[in-house]
Amino acid sequence: MTVCFDTDLIIRYGGRGPRYTSYPTALQFSDEMTADDYRENAIASNSSELPLSLYVHIPFCHTLCYYCGCNKIVTRNQDRVGRYIEMLYREIDMQSELFDKSRKIEQLHFGGGTPTYLDQQQLDDLMAKLRSAFTFDASDKREFSIEVDPRTVDEYDIRHLAELGFNRLSLGIQDFDPIVQKAVNRTQTTDDVLKLTLSARDAGFESISFDLIYGLPHQTVVSFDRTLDLVIGMQPDRLAIYNYAHLPQRFKGQRMINDADIPTPEVKLDILHRTIDTLCGAGYEYIGMDHFALPDDELVLARRDGTLQRNFQGYSTHRECDLVALGVSAIGHIGNVFAQSAVTTMEYEALIENGQLPISKGIAVDEDDLLRAEVIQSLMCYDKLSFDDFGKQHDIDFPSYFADEIERLRPLADDNLIKLDRSGIEITQQGRLLLRSIAMVFDRYINQASNDNRFSKAI
Numbered sequence: 406m407t408v409c410f411d412t413d414l415i416i417r418y419g420g421r422g423p424r425y426t427s428y429p430t431a432l433q434f435s436d437e438m439t440a441d442d443y444r445e446n447a448i449a450s451n452s453s454e455l456p457l458s459l460y461v462h463i464p465f466c467h468t469l470c471y472y473c474g475c476n477k478i479v480t481r482n483q484d485r486v487g488r489y490i491e492m493l494y495r496e497i498d499m500q501s502e503l504f505d506k507s508r509k510i511e512q513l514h515f516g517g518g519t520p521t522y523l524d525q526q527q528l529d530d531l532m533a534k535l536r537s538a539f540t541f542d543a544s545d546k547r548e549f550s551i552e553v554d555p556r557t558v559d560e561y562d563i564r565h566l567a568e569l570g571f572n573r574l575s576l577g578i579q580d581f582d583p584i585v586q587k588a589v590n591r592t593q594t595t596d597d598v599l600k601l602t603l604s605a606r607d608a609g610f611e612s613i614s615f616d617l618i619y620g621l622p623h624q625t626v627v628s629f630d631r632t633l634d635l636v637i638g639m640q641p642d643r644l645a646i647y648n649y650a651h652l653p654q655r656f657k658g659q660r661m662i663n664d665a666d667i668p669t670p671e672v673k674l675d676i677l678h679r680t681i682d683t684l685c686g687a688g689y690e691y692i693g694m695d696h697f698a699l700p701d702d703e704l705v706l707a708r709r710d711g712t713l714q715r716n717f718q719g720y721s722t723h724r725e726c727d728l729v730a731l732g733v734s735a736i737g738h739i740g741n742v743f744a745q746s747a748v749t750t751m752e753y754e755a756l757i758e759n760g761q762l763p764i765s766k767g768i769a770v771d772e773d774d775l776l777r778a779e780v781i782q783s784l785m786c787y788d789k790l791s792f793d794d795f796g797k798q799h800d801i802d803f804p805s806y807f808a809d810e811i812e813r814l815r816p817l818a819d820d821n822l823i824k825l826d827r828s829g830i831e832i833t834q835q836g837r838l839l840l841r842s843i844a845m846v847f848d849r850y851i852n853q854a855s856n857d858n859r860f861s862k863a864i
């Protein structure tokens with residue numbers, strides 16, 4: 406199914422909203438969820454015998470990209486890095502004790518910050534530590550991915566990552582235009598990215614993903630077209646194209662960006678429109694929420710066979726796994742519990758130094774949350790929901806349980822974002838770009854009237 410760009414609908418429905426990488430979203434997490442609750446829940450989860458997914462957060466970066474809104478630490482201080490790694494090792498020991506060794510790690514993701522801030526020796530040691538603490542899946546089923554900053558690696562590093570067991574990587578590109586790169590303080594040449602991409606293919610990486618951003622200073626439709634041409638020439642398996650949210654009051658680094666250099670909303674819409682047409686014309690499929698993939702990529706296959714999910718990495722496969730998060734600010738999802746580690750390294754390290762798990766907040770979801778999470782997943786991953794099937798699966802009468810929500814969906818149906826009838830909901834080609842506005846109808850925590858600026862804009 407393709408996607409259809411409708412400027413009028415985008416202007417009307419493209420306001421702020423959660424990206425639903427979880428439901429409930431992290432805004433609902435509270436300190437009522439303690440480390441003891443997490444421990445109990447993690448131990449109890451072993452009865453499920455489900456495989457595990459590991460997320461490891463490396464918060465460090467060498468330099469500041471001015472657009473960045475991530476939780477990161479820009480430093481060259483190796484003592485600080487060494488101390489963090491030492492505490493991360495202790496957390497690995499504490500967390501691994503909670504889970505049965507029979508539960509294999511089918512999925513691993515290194516995120517940041519910049520995971521490739523770590524040198525080869527540090528990465529070797531960290532992987533060895535993880536392998537000794539958990540049982541890694543060695544089969545083809547495994548999906549081990551790492552976020553790579555092209556400025557921090559060469560061809561030998563890429564080969565080294567493959568030797569460590571990684572088989573998927575994502576490269577942070579943002580834009581190939583030198584003027585845009587200079588304005589955001591992130592300079593990397595097209596040649597270097599091409600070399601890394603070829604090396605990754607050569608080293609046997611099964612999936613290569615590029616991250617791009619539209620709405621950056623000095624971008625125009627023509628300049629972004631040139632970037633897209635270069636990207637398509639390199640044929641990444643997946644693409645994530647994010648909307649730049651300029652919030653200089655919240656993110657200090659963004660104050661280095663001159664407001665006047667940012668494309669107008671009209672130009673941004675034109676860039677997005679052109680991007681969708683160009684990528685779909687080049688054979689990419691629109692997965693949803695900024696993500697595109699080639700037809701033989703696992704995301705497209707997972708969408709077809711019903712194993713696609715939204716999680717903290719955006720879209721992902723391996724829906725069956727419990728997610729164990731390691732490192733500062735990382736969010737785990739075990740059974741019906743979400744738990745986030747302390748968000749500052751000071752707090753994170755102090756808790757571990759004290760012999761405690763570094764959990765600072767979270768939420769235990771209730772039955773209603775689970776139903777709503779399932780509805781939101783269905784809409785965001787598969788663009789449709791059958792009332793009958795959902796009702797049978799969850800033992801509810803969907804039209805009665807969600808009577809209010811169905812009423813609130815009617816204007817969206819009148820505007821042709823969705824088809825709504827007695828059998829269910831189907832998202833139209835126009836609605837696919839506005840998934841979060843549709844999903845928000847089922848979010849019991851959100852005040853739809855407020856244009857909450859803690860969230861980014863849908864478009």
Ligand code: SF4
Pocket residue numbers: 465466468469470473474475477517518519554577
């Ligand atoms: S965009 Fe990535 S590399 Fe740049 S400062 Fe943010 S986390 Fe670090």
